[in-house]
Structure formats: structure tokens, C-alpha cells
Amino acid sequence: MTVIDDIDVSVFNHLESDVRSYCRSWPTVFGSAQGSWVRAEDGREFLDFFAGAGALNYGHNNPLLKQALIDYIAQDGITHGLDMSTVAKRDFLETFEDLILRPRGLDYKVQFPGPTGANSVEAALKLARKVTGRESIINFTNAFHGMTLGALSVTGNSMKRAGAGIPLVHATPMPFDNYFDGVTEDFHWFSRVLDDSGSGLNRPAAVIVETVQGEGGVNVARPEWLRALADLCAERDILLIVDDVQMGCGRTGPFFSFEVAGITPDIVTLSKSIGGYGLPMALTLFKRELDVWGPGEHNGTFRGNNPAFVTARVALEQYWSDNAMHQATLAKGERIRESFSNMADSFAGVSTRGRGLVQGLVFDQPDRAAKVCAMAFESGLLAETSGPSDEVVKLLPPLTITDAELAHGLSILAEATAKVCS
Ligand SMILES: *Cc1c(COP(=O)(O)O)cnc(C)c1O
Numbered sequence: 012m013t014v015i016d017d018i019d020v021s022v023f024n025h026l027e028s029d030v031r032s033y034c035r036s037w038p039t040v041f042g043s044a045q046g047s048w049v050r051a052e053d054g055r056e057f058l059d060f061f062a063g064a065g066a067l068n069y070g071h072n073n074p075l076l077k078q079a080l081i082d083y084i085a086q087d088g089i090t091h092g093l094d095m096s097t098v099a100k101r102d103f104l105e106t107f108e109d110l111i112l113r114p115r116g117l118d119y120k121v122q123f124p125g126p127t128g129a130n131s132v133e134a135a136l137k138l139a140r141k142v143t144g145r146e147s148i149i150n151f152t153n154a155f156h157g158m159t160l161g162a163l164s165v166t167g168n169s170m171k172r173a174g175a176g177i178p179l180v181h182a183t184p185m186p187f188d189n190y191f192d193g194v195t196e197d198f199h200w201f202s203r204v205l206d207d208s209g210s211g212l213n214r215p216a217a218v219i220v221e222t223v224q225g226e227g228g229v230n231v232a233r234p235e236w237l238r239a240l241a242d243l244c245a246e247r248d249i250l251l252i253v254d255d256v257q258m259g260c261g262r263t264g265p266f267f268s269f270e271v272a273g274i275t276p277d278i279v280t281l282s283k284s285i286g287g288y289g290l291p292m293a294l295t296l297f298k299r300e301l302d303v304w305g306p307g308e309h310n311g312t313f314r315g316n317n318p319a320f321v322t323a324r325v326a327l328e329q330y331w332s333d334n335a336m337h338q339a340t341l342a343k344g345e346r347i348r349e350s351f352s353n354m355a356d357s358f359a360g361v362s363t364r365g366r367g368l369v370q371g372l373v374f375d376q377p378d379r380a381a382k383v384c385a386m387a388f389e390s391g392l393l394a395e396t397s398g399p400s401d402e403v404v405k406l407l408p409p410l411t412i413t414d415a416e417l418a419h420g421l422s423i424l425a426e427a428t429a430k431v432c433s
Pocket residue numbers: 064126127128129130132155156157158221225226254255256257258282283
């Protein structure tokens with residue numbers, strides 16, 4: 012029997028594939044969770060600054076969503092529905108239109124792909140290719156869009172790309188905002204190769220971009236960069252896909268992360284927190300005129316996860332009927348920012364970046380980020396690293412976290428950072 016501090020992990024080691032990863036950073040066995048807290052089998056409690064990689068924006072087992080889910084199950088509501096019309100789906104769509112799309116002037120059609128972020132990205136890429144009749148896609152350095160072959164082809168990370176085992180084609184990376192530390196003019200390369208018939212760049216169907224690259228190291232695109240990108244796409248008749256799988260659903264403040272730039276993408280992907288309760292669900296949104304799909308052309312068995320439609324609707328009603336969540340997220344993000352700025356001022360080789368409730372503490376010496384996270388775990392805090400060298404401590408606390416919880420977690424991180432940096 013393999014034991015960590017009296018907890019039995021032997022079945023994971025002998026039966027579960029070596030592909031597992033998060034459990035290596037957090038060597039314990041979790042049993043229950045509530046709000047911003049996760050409890051291990053041995054009774055140890057952890058404040059969760061990871062929130063399911065952004066799938067738990069409203070916290071663990073949010074009581075309001077839980078009650079709606081229990082009621083729905085108790086009355087034998089539809090659980091599995093393919094893409095059949097159901098009451099739960101109708102209620103969700105009406106609420107999504109009333110609270111999210113209409114107030115933002117977004118005239119999108121809604122597609123339910125399979126329930127993961129990668130499913131939504133695949134649908135977006137396929138649709139862009141079908142609409143334009145072109146093959147190639149422009150992606151950005153350090154992008155992350157998922158693990159299936161299409162999504163992987165537009166993802167940057169070389170270790171993950173190598174996992175494909177076949178060539179990943181029809182995607183061309185361009186420098187993300189600030190890739191050259193502000194030295195080279197934005198889009199100089201991109202617009203140049205688009206216009207140069209000798210550049211070797213095939214005319215792309217679409218550009219796919221994250222407004223803040225979460226997995227890529229909390230790289231924040233400036234609103235003016237996003238606007239310039241949207242303009243460039245519009246001028247050249249290239250579709251703009253914003254992958255809002257992690258940064259949507261209020262992570263950066265507004266419901267959609269691109270609202271800050273005042274742009275309207277042609278296609279938007281959502282997953283992670285759209286189901287509200289951590290239940291799998293994804294949406295692909297696109298401008299009405301792009302809806303060229305034939306019936307069943309992009310199919311999937313689990314597109315109708317109706318319990319997720321219920322919790323998704325209640326989450327929208329609860330948190331997106333007014334501006335309170337948006338404002339609170341910006342205020343809490345500011346708290347993290349202040350705390351991180353203090354650390355950056357106190358220690359050499361530490362800097363900070365982020366927007367809303369996605370904030371990164373960046374270490375010039377990459378191994379320090381993992382050390383800080385390991386030390387934080389020992390002190391009862393879950394936080395993960397990101398970035399090409401795992402050099403960033405990335406915070407994604409639940410948006411529903413209290414000020415006291417936030418302060419508690421930040422004090423743990425400050426202490427860990429002080430130890431690691433001195
Ligand atoms: C997590 C993520 C994905 C992939 O979602 P899965 O549900 O893991 O397939 C795609 N894009 C972004 C930006 C993500 O953060």
C-alpha cells in the first residue's frame with residue numbers, strides 16, 4: 012500500500028494511467044468541497060485558488076445551484092437529451108438570450124457541441140472552414156485551445172503538441188500581444204505576411220485568440236491590440252474566433268472577456284463555468300449569417316446534459332441579472348494585484364500581470380513558481396503554475412470568494428514567496 016500521511020493512494024498508482032497530472036502537485040485524496048474550500052479525506056482543508064481551472068467560478072457545490080439540481084433530479088427531469096428540445100434547454104436559452112446576449116447587443120446563434128472546451132473549439136474551427144472554404148487558421152504564441160487534434164493544432168505548448176503523434180497542420184502561429192516586449196510594432200509581421208503574395212502564408216479562414224492566455228502564463232492582450240486584431244480580420248474577410256472557455260463567464264470581470272475591448276467576435280467558445288456547477292457543458296456562439304451547418308453535420312452524444320442546463324440557468328439568474336458580480340470581480344482582482352505588487356516590490360525577479368480574477372505572479376527563475384505552490388499546498392492552499400516554463404503562479408479563485416478568504420490565501424502566498432525568494 013502506498014501511503015501519503017496515512018492516506019491510501021495505491022489504486023491510483025497501480026491502476027490509473029501515468030497521464031494524470033494535478034494529483035502530483037496535490038498529493039492527497041479529496042472528499043468534499045463547499046464554496047472556496049476543498050476537504051481531503053483526512054480532514055485537512057484547502058482554500059481553492061484554482062477552482063477547477065476556471066470551471067467553478069461560482070464555487071464548489073454552490074447551495075443555490077445545488078438546490079435547483081436536486082429539485083430537477085427529484086422530479087425526474089430529463090438527464091440525457093441528445094439535441095432534443097427539452098424544458099431545461101428552453102429555459103436556459105431564454106435566460107441566456109435575456110440576460111447575456113440581448114443586453115450586449117449580440118445577435119448570436121447558439122450551438123451545443125459536446126460538453127468540453129475542446130469540443131467547442133473543434134466546432135468553431137470546422138464552422139470557420141466551412142463558411143470560408145479555406146483551410147488554414149492563425150493562432151498565437153503560447154495559445155491553449157484543448158487536446159483534440161484540431162484544437163491541439165492551434166495550441167502552442169510543444170510537449171502537448173508532440174502527444175498528437177501526427178503532423179498538426181493548417182495552423183500558423185503569430186506573436187501574441189507583447190511577445191517582443193513592446194519592441195516590435197504590433198501586427199507588423201501578421202499584416203505584412205497577409206498582404207505579401209510571396210510570404211508563403213495561405214489565406215486563413217480564421218484567427219483564434221484568447222483575450223488572456225490562462226494556460227500560456229496569464230498573458231493579457233491589451234484592448235487596443237484586440238481592437239486592431241478585430242479590424243485586421245474584418246478588413247481581410249477573416250473570421251475572428253475568441254476562445255472564452257476559461258476567461259468567459261465573468262473571470263476577467265464582464266461576462267465575456269472581450270467586452271473590455273468593445274469588439275464583437277464572429278465566433279465565441281464557452282465551456283468550463285457555463286454549466287455553473289462544474290457540470291460539463293459547452294456552447295459555440297456565432298453570428299447568425301454564419302449558421303451554415305446542415306442538420307447533424309457536427310454531432311455528439313452528450314450535447315444535451317440537461318442537469319447542466321438547469322444549473323447554468325440558475326447561475327445566470329443569480330449572478331448576471333445585474334452588474335454586482337462584474338464589479339466585485341474587479342475589486343477582488345485589485346486586492347490580488349496590490350498583494351502581488353507588494354511581493355514584486357519586495358523581491359527581485361518577481362513581477363505580476365492579470366485582469367479581474369485571473370492574476371499571475373511571475374518568477375524570473377521558473378522553478379520558484381512550483382516551489383511557492385508546493386509550499387502553499389502545505390499551508391492549505393491550492394494554486395497552480397502556468398506558462399511555457401511553468402514560471403507563473405496562476406490564481407483563479409472562485410468569483411464568489413469572500414474578502415476574508417482572499418486575504419487568507421494571499422497571506423499564505425506572501426509567506427511562501429518570501430521563503431522561496433530569500
Ligand atoms: C480549458 C480550455 C480549453 C479546453 O477545454 P477542455 O474542456 O479541457 O477540453 C480550451 N480553451 C481554453 C482557453 C481553455 O482554457
